[in-house]
Amino acid sequence: MSDTNADIKYSLIIPIYNEEEIILEMYRRVSAIMAQLDESVELILINDGSRDNSLNLIRDLHTRDPRVCYLSFARNFGHQIAVTAGLNFARGQAIIILDADLQDPPELIPTLIQKWQQGYEVVYAQRLKRKNEGWFKRLTAYVFYRILRRLADVDIPSDTGDFCLMDRKVVDLLNAMPEQNRYIRGLRAWVGFRQTAVEFEREPRFAGEVKYTFSKSFSLALNSLISFSKVPLRLSSYLGLLSAGVALLMAILVLYWRLYQPNSPVTGLATIMIAIFFLGSVQLICLGILGEYIGRIYEEIKGRPLYTLAEVAGFTHFESNSVV
Numbered sequence: 001m002s003d004t005n006a007d008i009k010y011s012l013i014i015p016i017y018n019e020e021e022i023i024l025e026m027y028r029r030v031s032a033i034m035a036q037l038d039e040s041v042e043l044i045l046i047n048d049g050s051r052d053n054s055l056n057l058i059r060d061l062h063t064r065d066p067r068v069c070y071l072s073f074a075r076n077f078g079h080q081i082a083v084t085a086g087l088n089f090a091r092g093q094a095i096i097i098l099d100a101d102l103q104d105p106p107e108l109i110p111t112l113i114q115k116w117q118q119g120y121e122v123v124y125a126q127r128l129k130r131k132n133e134g135w136f137k138r139l140t141a142y143v144f145y146r147i148l149r150r151l152a153d154v155d156i157p158s159d160t161g162d163f164c165l166m167d168r169k170v171v172d173l174l175n176a177m178p179e180q181n182r183y184i185r186g187l188r189a190w191v192g193f194r195q196t197a198v199e200f201e202r203e204p205r206f207a208g209e210v211k212y213t214f215s216k217s218f219s220l221a222l223n224s225l226i227s228f229s230k231v232p233l234r235l236s237s238y239l240g241l242l243s244a245g246v247a248l249l250m251a252i253l254v255l256y257w258r259l260y261q262p263n264s265p266v267t268g269l270a271t272i273m274i275a276i277f278f279l280g281s282v283q284l285i286c287l288g289i290l291g292e293y294i295g296r297i298y299e300e301i302k303g304r305p306l307y308t309l310a311e312v313a314g315f316t317h318f319e320s321n322s323v324v
């Protein structure tokens with residue numbers, strides 16, 4: 001995909017899900033930055049099955065500005081898949097991913113590019129502060145990133161989102177990965193190369209509701225842990241060991257009471273109930289952990305396409321209404 005369009009220098013990728021209140025302001029701020037870059041830029045908007053007027057707004061932008069290309073999914077596939085589709089279609093030498101809601105300030109793009117020109121293949125933006133996000137989101141994000149760092153096989157930097165710049169080389173590698181379960185931050189760290197951070201303060205959302213519901217964030221967190229760590233599987237062995245230890249201890253205690261304290265007040269029923277519940281829950285937890293991994297193996301093995309496209313425009317080489 002890259003070699004046919006070697007003249008495009010920068011690709012900006014923006015996933016969009018029900019962002020009608022934001023799109024025009026986003027375009028205003030992003031195009032101001034595009035004007036500052038003196039090389040050719042394409043702006044790739046991915047409509048992730050929005051149910052509001054987003055797609056029409058995107059179509060308008062495309063007719064007004066030929067640098068705007070877009071993909072429209074046949075349904076909502078989620079943020080990570082939307083970004084993945086953008087990466088598949090991007091033609092630039094440096095590819096920049098940002099959110100539509102202006103929480104990732106487009107004004108940081110020239111700084112990202114500067115770092116790229118210094119030779120870094122991955123420049124990710126790291127949030128110093130989160131303004132106006134609720135304490136619950138901040139706390140869960142803080143705890144999650146720390147757990148992920150401890151457990152993951154690769155070093156995934158804390159407090160980074162998908163806002164980043166990646167070199168063509170890195171994007172080609174990401175595109176070649178067969179994974180269905182795509183946690184871009186993790187995959188980006190996994191590829192290696194020279195990576196660096198640029199710090200910024202995360203602004204509040206420009207308008208509209210957060211599109212990442214708690215359950216979407218939770219499943220992203222779970223996905224990232226399971227895709228990048230086998231520690232939870234090991235945890236089930238540890239739990240098994242622990243319960244075996246407790247059982248042994250109890251056996252010794254019961255024996256001791258039988259032999260030396262025939263009048264001990266401990267009755268059998270309570271002990272048995274506790275033991276049954278304890279073992280039962282340990283087994284269920286372990287089954288659940290196994291299930292999480294097996295479910296993902298099942299997803300991978302089916303090998304379905306990552307997304308279905310209802311509309312593609314602006315990429316002369318891919319223009320079609322067909323399903324990819």
Ligand code: UDP
Pocket residue numbers: 014015016017018019048076077078079082098099100101103205209210211212
């Ligand atoms: N988004 C998407 N598909 C979804 C959910 C979100 O493409 O199913 C987009 C959304 O339009 C926005 C970005 O992903 O551009 C980040 O979403 P949001 O701001 O709601 O989440 P945050 O990262 O701020 O928690």
Ligand code: MG
Pocket residue numbers: 099101103205210
């Ligand atoms: Mg946001």
